[in-house]
Amino acid sequence: MVTALIKNLSRHAGQEVTIQGWVYNLRSSGKIAFLIIRDGSGLMQGVVAKQEVGEALFGEVKKLTQESAVKVTGMVREEPRSVGGYEMQVTAVEIVSIAADYPITHKEHGVDFLAEHRHLWIRTPRQAAVLRIRSEIEHALRNFFYERDFVLADAPIITPAACEGTTNLFEIDYHGEKGYLSQSGQLYSEANAMALGRIYCFGPTFRAEKSKTRRHLLEFWMIEAEMAYFDIDANMQLQEEMIVYVVQRVLVKCQNELKTLDRDVEKLKAITLPFPRISYTDAVDILKQAGEEFTWGEDFGAPHETIISSHFNAPVFVHRYPTKIKAFYMKPDPDNLDVVLGADLLAPEGYGEIIGGGQRIDDLALLEARIAEHKLPKEAFEWYLDLRRFGTVPHSGFGLGLERTVAWLCGLEHIRETIPFPRMLHKMYP
Ligand code: 4AD
Ligand code: MG
Numbered sequence: 352m353v354t355a356l357i358k359n360l361s362r363h364a365g366q367e368v369t370i371q372g373w374v375y376n377l378r379s380s381g382k383i384a385f386l387i388i389r390d391g392s393g394l395m396q397g398v399v400a401k402q403e404v405g406e407a408l409f410g411e412v413k414k415l416t417q418e419s420a421v422k423v424t425g426m427v428r429e430e431p432r433s434v435g436g437y438e439m440q441v442t443a444v445e446i447v448s449i450a451a452d453y454p455i456t457h458k459e460h461g462v463d464f465l466a467e468h469r470h471l472w473i474r475t476p477r478q479a480a481v482l483r484i485r486s487e488i489e490h491a492l493r494n495f496f497y498e499r500d501f502v503l504a505d506a507p508i509i510t511p512a513a514c515e516g517t518t519n520l521f522e523i524d525y526h527g528e529k530g531y532l533s534q535s536g537q538l539y540s541e542a543n544a545m546a547l548g549r550i551y552c553f554g555p556t557f558r559a560e561k562s563k564t565r566r567h568l569l570e571f572w573m574i575e576a577e578m579a580y581f582d583i584d585a586n587m588q589l590q591e592e593m594i595v596y597v598v599q600r601v602l603v604k605c606q607n608e609l610k611t612l613d614r615d616v617e618k619l620k621a622i623t624l625p626f627p628r629i630s631y632t633d634a635v636d637i638l639k640q641a642g643e644e645f646t647w648g649e650d651f652g653a654p655h656e657t658i659i660s661s662h663f664n665a666p667v668f669v670h671r672y673p674t675k676i677k678a679f680y681m682k683p684d685p686d687n688l689d690v691v692l693g694a695d696l697l698a699p700e701g702y703g704e705i706i707g708g709g710q711r712i713d714d715l716a717l718l719e720a721r722i723a724e725h726k727l728p729k730e731a732f733e734w735y736l737d738l739r740r741f742g743t744v745p746h747s748g749f750g751l752g753l754e755r756t757v758a759w760l761c762g763l764e765h766i767r768e769t770i771p772f773p774r775m776l777h778k779m780y781p
Contacts (some may be wrong), residue, residue: 352424358392358607360427360437362433369424370395370439373474374415374450376457382414386441387434388423392483393607394476396430396438397423403442412444417456418474420447435607468765470768470781473771480608481768485603485757489553491600491749492574495593496551501576504543504550506536512731514538515678519558521569532557535750536736537680540577541711544746551576564778565765566653566703568754570774577748583692583710586747587668590696590706591626593751594666598622601760614762621664628668631690634659647697650676657701666705670694679725680718682710702759708749715739 355368379385386397401409415421425441455471465472472478478556496503511528513520514535516540521532527576537554542548553574560567598619601609609616629637638645651659651669660667671690674683679693693709712718718739722732729736757769767773772781 356392357390357395357435360395360435363427364429367424367426367479369422371422374417374421374599377415379413391479394434396433397425397441398438399441403693408444408632411446416450417453418450421445422447465695476611478768480611481761482554482771484605484761485769486606486607487601488597488756491597495596501549501551502547504547504552504577505554506533506552508533519560521557521559532543534574535557536575540575540748541746544577544579549578560776566755568773568775572753573750574753575748579744579746581747582745583670583694586708586710587628587694589625589692590749597626612761626665626668627663628670631669633674634669635661637662648673649674653703656697656703660697660699660701664699666696666698668694668696679721680711682712698759702755705750705755705759706749706751710745710747713739713743713745
């Protein structure tokens with residue numbers, strides 16, 4: 352007997368296969384039962400006729416509860432009216448386990464209740480679709496870098512120093528020494544890039560965010576690239592090519608999932624190269640024209656990013672931010688030292704900043720001065736300064752927030768649905 356995945360049923364039309372899954376829903380009349388089965392890859396309707404499976408088994412099937420585990424076997428046929436376009440005429444049902452009263456029924460539940468039951472919530476078709484798209488995005492990103500000869504160089508999770516400011520550090524006790532959970536692999540990525548040329552890392556990062564928003568997690572995944580000999584322009588070009596590559600992959604590979612989510616795919620299809628590039632100063636003008644009270648030198652909040660990105664159908668790069676509001680390692684623009692050669696990528700449709708990146712300071716004296724200005728402990732950065740002592744070169748890199756990218760491509764309101772088990776302010780369970 353062939354075991355199949357529901358998402359591949361079209362390959363099995365006219366064949367007998369077995370699906371291993373769980374009962375999503377059941378409707379039955381005297382002689383016939385319609386079993387909706389989910390197997391993690393999709394939903395399928397199985398038609399169980401009393402005449403065909405016998406009275407005893409039919410009686411058992413009628414008693415199946417939501418989320419009971421079953422293996423169903425039968426002939427696959429095309430059925431445009433059925434969920435997924437195929438259904439099964441069931442000839443055998445093996446009941447693996449009967450589920451107790453399932454807390455997540457087919458009626459609406461409040462989001463707090465669902466969050467408390469996240470371990471079960473991820474079984475629902477919408478959530479499963481999001482997680483499959485997340486998986487596809489991760490694969491696409493890895494492929495993109497692999498195809499371009501980037502080396503995957505993992506950065507440590509436990510670090511002795513801050514990368515992105517000291518306000519949202521998670522501190523840990525490293526056997527009596529102070530350590531921190533990584534906010535970004537960047538500093539290590541710079542060392543790895545000097546060793547290996549072009550590298551990327553992909554791992555969890557941690558920020559003790561103190562406010563609740565739709566876009567912030569306390570633990571999130573970031574894919575970060577770092578390239579020796581790249582300037583800010585080469586950096587932006589790589590990013591836009593990466594984004595288009597990922598969007599295309601999702602459009603091709605996740606059609607069913609995007610449909611499940613009712614995602615307006617035309618908006619994604621419209622994303623083509625090159626992406627618009629505007630300076631921070633241009634962006635401030637856009638805000639002022641929109642009637643916002645905004646002073647040059649402030650950082651953008653989420654509403655500002657939404658106004659700026661609403662002028663474009665594609666993601667937009669905002670470059671050359673004020674030096675004062677950016678991280679210590681950003682290289683000042685030689686043509687205007689008040690701004691840095693950094694660029695953020697803002698997603699369309701109000702999804703906000705999905706990438707932060709830029710060109711790094713490659714001059715030893717300047718970097719030392721910046722570390723002092725930011726009141727960072729120089730001892731912890733000696734190794735990082737070594738990169739400027741021994742064969743320093745212009746270099747650039749960026750970090751893409753995976754969950755924000757998933758939220759955008761899936762068209763989700765809130766970041767909590769983009770990761771199997773979100774870590775949010777005062778929420779650690781389950
Ligand atoms: O802009 P950020 O802070 O940049 C860095 O960490 C750089 N060191 C990256 C680099 O150049 N290698 O963070 C990068 C991205 C943001 O654009 C955003 O998408 C995401 O990480 N991000 C978050 N995502 C979810 N929850 C949070 N609390 C996030 N903070 C940042
Ligand atoms: Mg940023």
